[in-house]
Amino acid sequence: MEPMIKIENLTKQFKDNVIFKDVNAEVYKGNVISLLGPSGAGKSTFLRCINMLGEPTSGKILLDGKDLVSSSPKELIKLRTNIGMVFQNFNLFDNKTILDNITLAPIKVKGMGKVAAEEKAHSLLKMVGLDNKSDVYPNSLSGGQSQRIAIVRALAMDPEVILFDEPTSALDPEKVGEVLEVMKELAKQDMTMIIVTHEMEFAKSVSDEIWFMDDGKIQEKQAPKDFFENPQTYNAKRFLSKMI
Amino acid sequence: MNNHVSKKIILWPIILLFSLFLAIFSNVNHVNADSYLKDIKTKGTLVMGTSPDYPPYEFLSKGSNGSQIYGADVELGQKIAQDMGVKLKVKSMSFDSLLVALQTHKVDMVISGLNKTPERAKSVDFTNSYYQSGTGLLINKSDKDKIKSYQDLKGLSAGAQVGSVQYDLIKKANKNVKVKGMENVNDLILALKSNKISAIAMDSAVADSYVSHNTGIMKISAGLHSADSNNNVAFPKGATSLVKQANQTIKNVTTNNLYVDQFIPDSIKHMSSNKQTSTASSMWQYKDFFISGIKSTMLISVVSIFFGIILGIIFALMRLSKNWLLHSIAVCYIEFIRGTPQMVQIMFVYFGLGAIVNVPALTSGIIAISINSGAYVAEIIRGGITSIAKGQSEAALSLGLSEKQTMRYVVLPQAFKNIWPALGNELVTLIKDSSIASVIGVGELMYQMRAVQADTYQGVAPIAIIMVIYFVITFTISRIMKYFEGKISHGTND
Numbered sequence: 001m002e003p004m005i006k007i008e009n010l011t012k013q014f015k016d017n018v019i020f021k022d023v024n025a026e027v028y029k030g031n032v033i034s035l036l037g038p039s040g041a042g043k044s045t046f047l048r049c050i051n052m053l054g055e056p057t058s059g060k061i062l063l064d065g066k067d068l069v070s071s072s073p074k075e076l077i078k079l080r081t082n083i084g085m086v087f088q089n090f091n092l093f094d095n096k097t098i099l100d101n102i103t104l105a106p107i108k109v110k111g112m113g114k115v116a117a118e119e120k121a122h123s124l125l126k127m128v129g130l131d132n133k134s135d136v137y138p139n140s141l142s143g144g145q146s147q148r149i150a151i152v153r154a155l156a157m158d159p160e161v162i163l164f165d166e167p168t169s170a171l172d173p174e175k176v177g178e179v180l181e182v183m184k185e186l187a188k189q190d191m192t193m194i195i196v197t198h199e200m201e202f203a204k205s206v207s208d209e210i211w212f213m214d215d216g217k218i219q220e221k222q223a224p225k226d227f228f229e230n231p232q233t234y235n236a237k238r239f240l241s242k243m244i
Numbered sequence: 245m246n247n248h249v250s251k252k253i254i255l256w257p258i259i260l261l262f263s264l265f266l267a268i269f270s271n272v273n274h275v276n277a278d279s280y281l282k283d284i285k286t287k288g289t290l291v292m293g294t295s296p297d298y299p300p301y302e303f304l305s306k307g308s309n310g311s312q313i314y315g316a317d318v319e320l321g322q323k324i325a326q327d328m329g330v331k332l333k334v335k336s337m338s339f340d341s342l343l344v345a346l347q348t349h350k351v352d353m354v355i356s357g358l359n360k361t362p363e364r365a366k367s368v369d370f371t372n373s374y375y376q377s378g379t380g381l382l383i384n385k386s387d388k389d390k391i392k393s394y395q396d397l398k399g400l401s402a403g404a405q406v407g408s409v410q411y412d413l414i415k416k417a418n419k420n421v422k423v424k425g426m427e428n429v430n431d432l433i434l435a436l437k438s439n440k441i442s443a444i445a446m447d448s449a450v451a452d453s454y455v456s457h458n459t460g461i462m463k464i465s466a467g468l469h470s471a472d473s474n475n476n477v478a479f480p481k482g483a484t485s486l487v488k489q490a491n492q493t494i495k496n497v498t499t500n501n502l503y504v505d506q507f508i509p510d511s512i513k514h515m516s517s518n519k520q521t522s523t524a525s526s527m528w529q530y531k532d533f534f535i536s537g538i539k540s541t542m543l544i545s546v547v548s549i550f551f552g553i554i555l556g557i558i559f560a561l562m563r564l565s566k567n568w569l570l571h572s573i574a575v576c577y578i579e580f581i582r583g584t585p586q587m588v589q590i591m592f593v594y595f596g597l598g599a600i601v602n603v604p605a606l607t608s609g610i611i612a613i614s615i616n617s618g619a620y621v622a623e624i625i626r627g628g629i630t631s632i633a634k635g636q637s638e639a640a641l642s643l644g645l646s647e648k649q650t651m652r653y654v655v656l657p658q659a660f661k662n663i664w665p666a667l668g669n670e671l672v673t674l675i676k677d678s679s680i681a682s683v684i685g686v687g688e689l690m691y692q693m694r695a696v697q698a699d700t701y702q703g704v705a706p707i708a709i710i711m712v713i714y715f716v717i718t719f720t721i722s723r724i725m726k727y728f729e730g731k732i733s734h735g736t737n738d
Contacts, residue, residue: 095654153639
């Protein structure tokens with residue numbers, strides 16, 4: 001089977017400062033990947049390169065065989081609709097109601113009818129238990145609610161893969177659970193996901209594979225059980241010892 | 245770093261290009277000698293420029309359709325046009341714009357109590373003299389024992405119209421006089437009455453008509469002698485055919501003494517008679533002036549803010565663009581416009597651009613004010629856009645929206661909400677600054693105030709009235725903006 005996402009020799013540097021260098025990785029359909037590593041290891045930068053929000057210095061990112069790095073702006077827009085993203089700070093559109101937040105891209109990018117888009121939005125909102133919030137503005141929501149809406153917004157585009165950039169880091173501790181709950185549900189439905197997170201228990205229980213990033217490289221790619229019980233590198237050992 | 249240097253280097257050609265553009269403008273005075281008369285005959289109209297604040301030579305008064313320009317000079321112009329077999333059209337503008345207008349072919353001829361001087365003769369051609377005027381001094385009656393001639397002005401200040409012969413005369417005649425130049429005779433009269441200046445040097449006949457309409461001031465003989473006090477008609481440099489033709493008319497006028505016996509008395513009939521009635525009632529008679537002023541002011545403001553916002557959006561986006569050429573153009577535009585006076589810009593559009601294509605004064609005013617406002621609005625919008633958190637546009641891009649769609653649906657609506665109060669301020673500023681368009685003769689409030697001043701010989705009342713009008717307009721606008729501000733932010737922030 002061909003991988004859905006293939007990353008080849010991906011390098012990112014700001015002038016002389018190398019963030020990561022020659023990273024190679026593959027993601028298969030339905031896989032849940034947790035990207036772990038110490039702060040400043042370049043995890044978020046790496047994740048943002050996958051949908052080209054951050055431009056890599058060199059290398060390739062192939063989605064179903066098509067390279068995002070060398071694609072034209074038009075092609076890039078098309079490829080991006082297949083890659084959802086959930087941000088640390090939710091980034092819901094402040095000027096739009098929840099419903100409009102969710103239906104904006106399906107209507108404007110995919111050309112979906114308004115009625116169909118709204119129907120879909122409502123059913124997704126029901127799934128996360130927030131259908132009663134469809135007409136309010138983002139500023140009246142709690143962090144946990146906002147993040148669940150942000151996930152729904154990404155889902156509304158029917159992406160092939162969703163990137164999560166520390167989705168629970170900005171939340172109050174008691175709100176973390178409700179967001180992880182939704183993500184677990186997605187994993188169960190075989191959604192392909194790449195998650196940058198510091199929630200070790202969650203990563204352990206939900207992931208198919210752990211990528212451990214440090215010193216500008218992915219140091220280890222392991223099944224969760226192997227990674228947590230038997231890390232191979234010194235960096236990973238040190239990281240895990242600090243986390244527990 | 246390399247990139248940075250090359251950007252700077254390539255900025256220079258843009259500046260050079262701009263200078264070239266300016267140079268082209270200044271060279272449009274093509275000397276195409278004697279097609280002038282023929283051209284005017286084909287056109288069927290002779291356009292005369294004049295500064296109508298100089299009764300009895302030229303002044304504004306209430307005519308059949310609003311304010312109209314009358315005066316002995318206009319009658320002379322009429323005669324010249326008649327002899328050419330064409331119609332006369334009279335254009336009003338400030339005195340010091342007249343010769344520029346002639347050079348840039350905004351007008352075909354200037355008759356405005358103009359005296360021939362060697363300096364002026366360098367840039368325009370003069371006809372023979374049609375009238376010999378003297379210079380008089382206007383003083384307050386209370387000073388009549390103190391000031392008997394120009395020699396008594398030692399250490400005092402005297403006023404004169406900017407660009408007039410009297411201005412130079414008084415300056416040369418008495419080195420100890422502080423000469424205050426003003427554009428408008430009515431302002432000078434006001435200054436005299438309020439003791440800001442002790443005397444005004446002006447044309448004798450003009451002085452007479454102001455004395456007859458103002459109590460408290462009187463004319464004395466200035467005691468100045470000058471060969472310059474011949475009034476002449478001016479034509480563009482090289483328009484010999486026009487000068488010849490006009491000289492024939494003038495010869496006819498001077499031999500029959502038409503100017504003194506017919507033109508001046510005729511004009512005085514048009515001069516307003518309501519000089520000493522009460523302020524309130526006399527101002528009420530001029531309501532049509534003010535109403536038409538309000539209309540023009542609002543038209544200029546609304547159209548200019550509309551185009552200003554469009555230009556503002558375009559240039560703000562260009563300035564934020566990663567394309568350095570677009571960025572540089574926007575920076576040049578914004579910095580240049582913000583670094584030059586609006587009055588100069590208006591005159592440049594009217595006279596400079598007008599030399600290539602004929603743009604009416606109102607349109608010129610709107611163009612100049614829109615361009616000016618565009619630069620300020622661009623900076624407001626740029627500030628608004630950069631104030632929107634980066635995450636907003638990242639989220640939109642991650643959903644597959646294009647850069648354009650991201651701007652349109654996510655960033656700009658939020659930016660506009662943030663900058664709404666600043667845009668309101670800009671609109672209010674624009675309404676106030678539209679008064680500058682009066683320099684090129686646009687009939688907005690300021691201009692109409694001048695007209696009412698000239699017609700009623702009342703200096704202060706019209707000023708007070710337009711002040712109130714401006715305030716009512718701007719206050720209403722800022723209230724409306726506030727109301728909508730509340731509407732936009734409903735449900736979103738706070």
